[in-house]
Amino acid sequence: MSCAANRSCQASLTPPSTTLEMAASATLKICEQRAFQAEELLSMLKRQLQLITSHTAKSTSTAEVSDEVIRLQDENSCLTKEVETLKQRLTYLELLSGKKRIKLPTNSEVIAAGSTVKCKNEQPPETVPTPSQPTTQPDHKGKTENKEKKQKKASSETKAKAKKSTEPAKQADDNTSKSIDISRLNMKIGHIVSVKKHPDADSLYVEEVNVGEDRPRTIVSGLVRHIPIEKMKDRLAIFCCNLKPAKMRGILSEGMIMCASSPEKVEIIDPPEGCVPGDRVTVAEYPGEPDALLNPKKKIFEQIQPDLRTDDECIATYKGCKWIVKDKGICRAPTMSGFNIK
Secondary structure (H helix, E strand, C coil): CHHHHHHHHHHHCCCCHHHCCCCHHHHHHHHHHHHHHHHHHHHHHHHHHHHHHHHHHHHCCHHHHHHHHHHHHHHHHHHHHHHHHHHHHHHHHHHHHCCCCCCCCCHHHHHHHCCCCCCCCCCCCCCCCCCCCCCCCCCHHHHHHHHHHHHHHHHHHHHHHHHHHHHHHHHHHHHHHCCCCHHHCCEEEEEEEEEEECCCCCCCEEEEEECCCCCCEEEEECCCCCCCHHHHCCCEEEEECCCCCEEECCEEECCEECEEECCCCEEECECCCCCCCCCEEECCCCCCCCCCCCCHHHCHHHHHHHHEEECCCCEEEECCEECEECCCEECECCCCCCCEEC
């Protein structure tokens, strides 16, 4: 009866060639179940053999026991061969369906795990050779493709670095070719959010200024002797925002407030009404985009500053041309006319 069951398993494991791939998944499951059942049957037969041997020793003659033992051994050998055939067939089907190759459990593992099949120390089984199965060749193509990808990646990185290194040089060339005038300055309207005296310098204020950027700028100004702190708080003023940041008595200053100045008096240049932080101050006669950051070695601000003055009407000018905020008006000092702005 057991031989017939295993022959039935073999028949079910041999689907037509035209439907082999479609039925691979179902066939794999059947193979696994049949292999497990075969292992259990072998175990059961061994136990029965032991019982029969023990029982027949008492109730039958030695010749009958020997015949029964031989019969069971033959049947056991037959079942063992059929199980090995099923294992090889299962491995072949796994390879065809692209499944990961597994090691079938041994009898001792099945007994130890009960109904759970353990697959420890998994090793790839030997493949079943077939006439249609091609011989595996080393994957030189994959290695070549990986090498080409690495070369392309290295080439693109080199180009990116070269481009990045040339951008500052190009920007420097553009700045060098520009004429030196007030358009190079990035003067913006700023709102003084807070102000306090410098902890290490009696003549300096430390201001936090909103110039329309993501965060306020810290600006240090030497106005303590000229403007009371009450008049510094919560007001709008004009700030030059592209000077190189510099430390003043230990605090980094990120800009400069623009003031009409004399040895005796200093006044902050007032922007026109309606301005908001971030509005740019320009001179219509000198259009252009400001430098991102003035190069201190070129002394650009120092060359522009002598032409920054208030005129007879206290209007802030560059070479006689008025400072303006587009669509909002002109910039002027409260009372000081004919003085330098710095």
